[in-house]
């Protein structure tokens with residue numbers, strides 16, 4: 144199957160037979176093929192990614208892991224349209240980022256990728272609602288519909304009573320909630336989370352992971368880079384990179400995910416009881 148075909152519908156249901164197996168592969172949020180990235184320095188060429196291929200179906204929840212230097216940030220930069228591959232392809236919708244101009248990359252990044260960073264990256268002078276609207280602002284969308292959408296997203300992440308607060312008036316977990324709401328305002332292909340819980344304590348980490356769980360249950364595609372095994376176990380799938388290559392692509396069983404949820408929630412209850 145070609146990558147373009149992978150975006151189409153393949154419903155093979157036999158309408159006359161109610162027992163027929165419905166074989167409808169999910170559409171892909173992204174398809175990555177033989178992706179390479181080389182950084183050319185004065186004295187050497189660093190091969191940061193050396194032929195990585197995988198698909199992310201819509202509605203998937205993927206954790207990307209790997210030792211330091213294995214290529215996680217490089218892959219994340221490509222997924223986030225912050226950089227272009229040296230060779231290979233990375234499809235978003237039906238477009239291959241490898242053949243896009245810098246302006247087209249900037250447009251798709253602003254219009255269709257949701258970023259959540261470890262350090263929140265909120266604008267201090269703006270309120271919660273205004274921060275959520277920032278990606279729309281860059282597209283010149285400033286109407287009352289957009290504000291209403293931002294308010295709904297703020298409510299969705301539990302900040303309905305903090306709409307006019309500034310980031311400095313919020314806790315770290317609340318700031319990360321704003322960042323999550325902002326990441327959703329464009330209806331992105333996927334939410335790209337880079338160590339999103341890296342700055343947070345266990346209790347707040349659990350809150351943020353619960354929001355990711357819920358968003359994923361609502362059909363959102365989530366791709367997160369993490370160093371932490373217990374965070375990765377909350378995803379449906381773990382992709383491990385090693386030396387710029389895909390080392391392992393494993394499905395996390397529902398049992399393993401709920402055990403990870405149970406252990407983390409137990410840990411939180413214990414921590415709160417000690418306070």
Ligand SMILES: Nc1ncnc2c1ncn2[C@@H]1O[C@H](COP(=O)(O)OP(=O)(O)OP(=O)(O)O)[C@@H](O)[C@H]1O
Nearest residue numbers: 182189190191209210211212213214215216217218
């Ligand atoms: N801009 C750059 N110029 C030159 N080399 C780079 C650049 N960015 C990354 N590299 C090199 O590419 C390789 C992969 O780096 P990358 O940052 O993607 O790894 P990582 O898995 O994210 O590591 P970490 O967990 O430490 O952040 C490393 O050898 C790194 O030194």
